[in-house]
Amino acid sequence: MASTKNDGSTIFLSEQEVSRIRSTVQNRIKQCESIRGQARSPRDKKSSISEATGASLMADMGGMPDPDMAEGARGAAVPALAVGQPYPPCVIPLRELELMKIKDLVLDTHHRGRRLKVKRASPVVTLTARSWTMVQDVEDGGDEIERLEMCLHKTRHGEDVLELNAYYEIKEPYFTINDQGEPTLRIDHPSDLVLYRDDLPKSNDPASKDAAAAEKAAKKCKDKGNAALKEQDFPEAHAKYTEGLAISKKFPDADACVDLARDISRNRAHVNLILQQLDEAKSDAKAALIGKDDERFKDLDSKAYYRAGSAAYALGEWDEASTYFQDQLRVAPTDRSANVFLKKIGQRLEEQEKGTHDLRKIRAGLSRERPRVDAATYNGNTEIKDSPGRGRGLFATKKIAAGEIVAIEKAVPAVLGFESEALTVMTYDVRDDRIRVAPAGLEKALVQRLISNPSLIKKAMESFGDYEGDGKGIFQNEDGPIVDVFRIHDIIARNAFAAGAQYGEENTGNTSVGFWPYAAMANHSCLPNTKKEYAGDLIIVRASSPIAAGEEIFGSYNEAVDFDTRQAALMTTWGFECDCKLCAAEKKDDPAVRKKRRDLASEADAFVQRESWADAKRLTMRKAQNLARNIDETYNSERFKDLPHLATQTIQEWLSKASPRR
Numbered sequence: 001m002a003s004t005k006n007d008g009s010t011i012f013l014s015e016q017e018v019s020r021i022r023s024t025v026q027n028r029i030k031q032c033e034s035i036r037g038q039a040r041s042p043r044d045k046k047s048s049i050s051e052a053t054g055a056s057l058m059a060d061m062g063g064m065p066d067p068d069m070a071e072g073a074r075g076a077a078v079p080a081l082a083v084g085q086p087y088p089p090c091v092i093p094l095r096e097l098e099l100m101k102i103k104d105l106v107l108d109t110h111h112r113g114r115r116l117k118v119k120r121a122s123p124v125v126t127l128t129a130r131s132w133t134m135v136q137d138v139e140d141g142g143d144e145i146e147r148l149e150m151c152l153h154k155t156r157h158g159e160d161v162l163e164l165n166a167y168y169e170i171k172e173p174y175f176t177i178n179d180q181g182e183p184t185l186r187i188d189h190p191s192d193l194v195l196y197r198d199d200l201p202k203s204n205d206p207a208s209k210d211a212a213a214a215e216k217a218a219k220k221c222k223d224k225g226n227a228a229l230k231e232q233d234f235p236e237a238h239a240k241y242t243e244g245l246a247i248s249k250k251f252p253d254a255d256a257c258v259d260l261a262r263d264i265s266r267n268r269a270h271v272n273l274i275l276q277q278l279d280e281a282k283s284d285a286k287a288a289l290i291g292k293d294d295e296r297f298k299d300l301d302s303k304a305y306y307r308a309g310s311a312a313y314a315l316g317e318w319d320e321a322s323t324y325f326q327d328q329l330r331v332a333p334t335d336r337s338a339n340v341f342l343k344k345i346g347q348r349l350e351e352q353e354k355g356t357h358d359l360r361k362i363r364a365g366l367s368r369e370r371p372r373v374d375a376a377t378y379n380g381n382t383e384i385k386d387s388p389g390r391g392r393g394l395f396a397t398k399k400i401a402a403g404e405i406v407a408i409e410k411a412v413p414a415v416l417g418f419e420s421e422a423l424t425v426m427t428y429d430v431r432d433d434r435i436r437v438a439p440a441g442l443e444k445a446l447v448q449r450l451i452s453n454p455s456l457i458k459k460a461m462e463s464f465g466d467y468e469g470d471g472k473g474i475f476q477n478e479d480g481p482i483v484d485v486f487r488i489h490d491i492i493a494r495n496a497f498a499a500g501a502q503y504g505e506e507n508t509g510n511t512s513v514g515f516w517p518y519a520a521m522a523n524h525s526c527l528p529n530t531k532k533e534y535a536g537d538l539i540i541v542r543a544s545s546p547i548a549a550g551e552e553i554f555g556s557y558n559e560a561v562d563f564d565t566r567q568a569a570l571m572t573t574w575g576f577e578c579d580c581k582l583c584a585a586e587k588k589d590d591p592a593v594r595k596k597r598r599d600l601a602s603e604a605d606a607f608v609q610r611e612s613w614a615d616a617k618r619l620t621m622r623k624a625q626n627l628a629r630n631i632d633e634t635y636n637s638e639r640f641k642d643l644p645h646l647a648t649q650t651i652q653e654w655l656s657k658a659s660p661r662r
């Protein structure tokens with residue numbers, strides 16, 4: 001059996017399954033090399049569509065095995081994905097890309113500088129980690145048909161983007177083969193697929209004719225947006241408002257168009273708040289401001305300030321939020337909602353400055369329905385500095401007593417085990433030939449959060465990851481936000497923490513995980529000076545021993561008692577060999593001594609499982625004491641003088657509970 005471990009969750013795969021995953025990927029890579037540069041073979045339109053239609057039906061009915069699923073030995077099936085062949089997303093605006101045709105596609109090639117205009121020609125086949133459909137070339141009379149596959153990041157606001165849209169423009173198309181050897185247009189980065197709900201934009205749009213025509217068309221869009229909002233179809237409402245805004249903004253000198261643009265912006269700000277698109281909610285709300293001394297307009301401006309303030313608050317921009325709510329009070333002095341927010345902002349600012357979080361109240365307020373915390377991030381005791389040999393690290397700026405808070409941070413984001421977004425996958429990384437567990441649900445949630453809020457992309461990309469992208473640092477262009485999903489994968493691989501089961505049972509398929517970029521700056525030591533706690537999506541880092549000013553903050557990434565197990569896990573998941581004092585001492589142990597210690601520790605584990613400390617007899621106590629002594633004797637007294645004997649901890653804990661009742 002091979003096992004792969006990620007913070008307490010172990011998925012067992014048979015050696016056979018591991019080699020199946022490995023050889024599938026390696027065969028694809030080999031095949032890609034041999035077909036690279038070859039011309040595409042045309043597909044038969046009718047049979048391709050009927051094949052996709054059948055596959056879609058089967059997938060919907062659950063009648064077809066998902067080819068990505070790996071069989072876990074304990075019956076747990078998880079998707080197995082290949083990683084480690086990153087390519088950058090397209091950063092060129094759509095209008096600068098040269099139009100190409102499906103028939104000109106070349107195998108295993110990124111068609112840089114080109115774009116394709118396509119229309120969906122079949123239903124969508126929805127698999128766990130990807131979706132695919134057949135698309136036809138819009139420019140070529142629709143005769144040429146090809147498969148389009150969207151990998152992992154295939155949903156937007158919880159809906160499958162291929163399902164939702166009929167028309168697409170593919171930026172710098174990547175035409176390759178999938179693991180089943182099927183030629184396919186492959187999309188990994190969401191920004192490489194430009195989506196159109198109804199139709200592709202027309203160049204001779206009648207709404208472009210004059211201001212009156214534009215106003216009429218934009219008003220129609222606004223009404224459709226309002227209707228969708230009423231139906232709670234928020235993505236549709238957003239799409240209609242966006243269309244209306246684009247039309248109304250074509251005539252910036254026409255008063256009617258300008259007024260309409262303000263109205264639509266105000267409405268879109270509301271939808272954006274619901275969709276958690278906070279950057280745009282803020283800019284829309286600001287664009288909606290009228291600024292006239294007239295009661296009716298003041299009412300509208302009060303709404304706009306409230307929306308801008310709410311967006312800034314949700315982004316954790318407390319000072320900015322405060323300004324908007326104060327402005328709201330200026331135009332609507334009796335508004336209660338602004339005062340409620342201003343009071344909350346006061347609490348957040350205090351938390352941010354002093355770490356005065358009321359953790360007992362925070363914990364008591366958590367439930368499955370409200371699993372996220374309204375709290376500020378606190379990092380006033382620490383700073384980020386270089387940690388020689390370990391990249392950057394976290395350092396205390398003042399003396400911190402044992403038990404004191406080191407840092408508190410809100411996740412950006414967290415996916416909790418009971419949420420439908422939770423998804424664990426197995427990855428086979430072609431770079432180092434290793435199989436790992438990856439929290440794909442968290443990767444998806446982070447990508448969504450960043451696409452929704454491009455102001456957060458640069459900061460997130462500063463976290464440590466093996467792949468650093470194309471180095472261009474372009475995270476947005478005129479087409480929208482750009483998130484390199486391969487970079488996010490590598491960042492999550494090195495920076496995510498498992499938050500433990502929060503509500504009820506969790507298993508390997510649905511571990512609670514989060515991305516806390518500040519807390520993740522703390523490096524690992526097997527002799528850590530902090531401990532992590534979690535409350536919903538909040539991480540609380542507490543000193544587990546006194547920390548001097550200037551001292552480095554260390555957490556433990558892996559608490560395995562056995563040296564070899566710990567080192568293997570640190571190398572597999574985090575890519576380093578630990579050289580802390582404990583590891584340096586254990587490294588010098590004879591392998592036979594380490595094995596003896598491991599065997600005795602297993603014996604102690606079994607003992608603790610078997611024997612209850614509550615009514616332990618004298619003889620049982622003696623057995624435990626002997627076991628503890630035998631384990632202690634495997635530690636060289638000179639070398640381990642000031643170091644903990646990790647392997648005795650379990651039995652010592654049992655003894656400390658049993659002793660007082662003898």
Ligand SMILES: C[S@@+](CC[C@H](N)C(=O)[O-])C[C@H]1O[C@@H](n2cnc3c(N)ncnc32)[C@H](O)[C@@H]1O
Pocket residue numbers: 389390391392393463464494495520521522523524525573574575576577578579
């Ligand atoms: C969560 S990040 C910690 C912050 C990181 N040092 C940085 O510069 O962003 C985890 C990565 O830090 C490095 N690291 C953490 N602890 C280490 C240690 N004890 N020795 C060497 N490298 C370490 C490894 O590269 C690991 O994958």
